[in-house]
Amino acid sequence: MSASVSARADAVLMSTYRRAPVVFVRGAGSWLYDDAGKAYLDCLCGVSVCSVGHANPRVARAVSEQLGTLVHVSNLFYTLPQVELAERLVALSGLDRVFFANCGATANETAIKLARRWGQQGERRRHGVISLDGSFHGRTLATLAATGQPEKQATFQPLPPGFSQVAPEDLEALAAAIEPTTVAVLLETVQGEGGVRPLGERYLQGVRRLCDERELLLIVDDVQAGTGRCGRWFSWQDLGFVPDIATTAKALGGGLPIGACLARDAVAAAFRPGDHATTFGGGPAICRGALAVIEEIEQRALLANCAARGAELRAALERVPGVSAVRGRGLLLGAVLERPCAEALVARALELGLVVNNVRPEVVRFAPPLSITVDEVAEAARRFAGALAAVAS
Ligand SMILES: *Cc1c(COP(=O)(O)O)cnc(C)c1O
Numbered sequence: 592m593s594a595s596v597s598a599r600a601d602a603v604l605m606s607t608y609r610r611a612p613v614v615f616v617r618g619a620g621s622w623l624y625d626d627a628g629k630a631y632l633d634c635l636c637g638v639s640v641c642s643v644g645h646a647n648p649r650v651a652r653a654v655s656e657q658l659g660t661l662v663h664v665s666n667l668f669y670t671l672p673q674v675e676l677a678e679r680l681v682a683l684s685g686l687d688r689v690f691f692a693n694c695g696a697t698a699n700e701t702a703i704k705l706a707r708r709w710g711q712q713g714e715r716r717r718h719g720v721i722s723l724d725g726s727f728h729g730r731t732l733a734t735l736a737a738t739g740q741p742e743k744q745a746t747f748q749p750l751p752p753g754f755s756q757v758a759p760e761d762l763e764a765l766a767a768a769i770e771p772t773t774v775a776v777l778l779e780t781v782q783g784e785g786g787v788r789p790l791g792e793r794y795l796q797g798v799r800r801l802c803d804e805r806e807l808l809l810i811v812d813d814v815q816a817g818t819g820r821c822g823r824w825f826s827w828q829d830l831g832f833v834p835d836i837a838t839t840a841k842a843l844g845g846g847l848p849i850g851a852c853l854a855r856d857a858v859a860a861a862f863r864p865g866d867h868a869t870t871f872g873g874g875p876a877i878c879r880g881a882l883a884v885i886e887e888i889e890q891r892a893l894l895a896n897c898a899a900r901g902a903e904l905r906a907a908l909e910r911v912p913g914v915s916a917v918r919g920r921g922l923l924l925g926a927v928l929e930r931p932c933a934e935a936l937v938a939r940a941l942e943l944g945l946v947v948n949n950v951r952p953e954v955v956r957f958a959p960p961l962s963i964t965v966d967e968v969a970e971a972a973r974r975f976a977g978a979l980a981a982v983a984s
Pocket residue numbers: 694695696697699727728729730779783784812813814815816840841
């Protein structure tokens with residue numbers, strides 16, 4: 592890496608990130624290239640963002656054309672790409688209405704505000720949101736309050752009130768935590784940042800039943816697990832339940848920032864004009880990009896590829912000495928290591944030309960493009976095994 596870039600970055604950027612010593616200059620499909628021309632197999636893809644591959648030609652073409660036509664007019668007016676994208680998301684999700692935000696956190700803020708707005712109807716005036724230990728919902732103050740990781744919250748107190756957490760996979764604990772002021776349960780079907788921990792199907796269906804019994808909204812944060820990552824358009828779609836509100840973001844824009852909050856009609860109806868807004872959300876260029884992402888997934892049958900390559904990657908990682916288990920769904924997988932050496936392993940993997948990241952001291956996350964090939968899966972497992980052997984010795 593050219594040391595001057597990191598020195599310049601250190602001089603002018605806030606030090607919020609621990610960055611690896613690489614300057615990427617170019618990408619193509621599943622591959623990234625640094626400023627020395629070295630190739631890396633990208634099994635993280637911007638943390639589940641570049642799901643249709645780097646520099647995807649269909650997305651690049653769609654966005655470029657729109658950039659030369661109309662980029663922004665605000666939400667005071669109609670634009671066709673936003674309407675078309677909403678129509679697609681409604682059809683793909685089975686939910687009824689969409690609000691476009693700018694990222695995962697602002698999509699979740701929208702979900703929380705919608706739940707509160709819904710809860711203010713009638714006599715009960717409810718606002719409380721229950722989420723799960725180990726969850727991750729974003730870095731804004733409200734989504735941080737919903738995030739079940741006390742170490743991330745500690746230095747930003749006081750956080751907005753109205754949020755509490757319970758242990759996952761424990762329906763009794765959830766039932767006991769419901770207060771008269773509770774309006775919603777918020778969860779990820781696979782806790783991504785929390786260590787790639789999938790929640791059980793029966794637990795999720797139990798949460799749905801509990802929400803129905805207690806008249807609570809069920810919000811699924813599909814920011815990381817959605818847009819095909821788990822082999823379905825939305826992660827809940829083969830888990831036997833449907834949420835009232837769902838958010839998605841990361842992969843939706845093919846690398847450009849976008850978030851979406853979807854809801855059932857009866858819930859979405861709680862929002863009235865003036866209740867919520869964004870300047871940039873749902874702009875024409877980004878919506879054209881997202882439409883191209885959806886088209887790419889359909890045309891190349893990437894949901895099926897995700898399921899097939901996901902099964903292959905899981906099996907290959909399970910065979911690597913030093914890996915005790917592999918968990919997750921589709922192409923959102925966590926390799927659980929016998930020893931807590933994930934940080935060193937990820938650094939070593941990078942040297943060997945494999946991009947992955949550590950979400951726990953003993954868990955390495957894989958979230959490659961949904962377009963990853965059979966050969967690339969085998970190559971990823973080979974490089975990972977090499978890195979783990981090097982770190983272990
Ligand atoms: C990444 C993530 C977020 C936050 O998204 P940003 O785009 O970084 O704001 C929220 N929820 C989940 C599950 C995520 O993985």
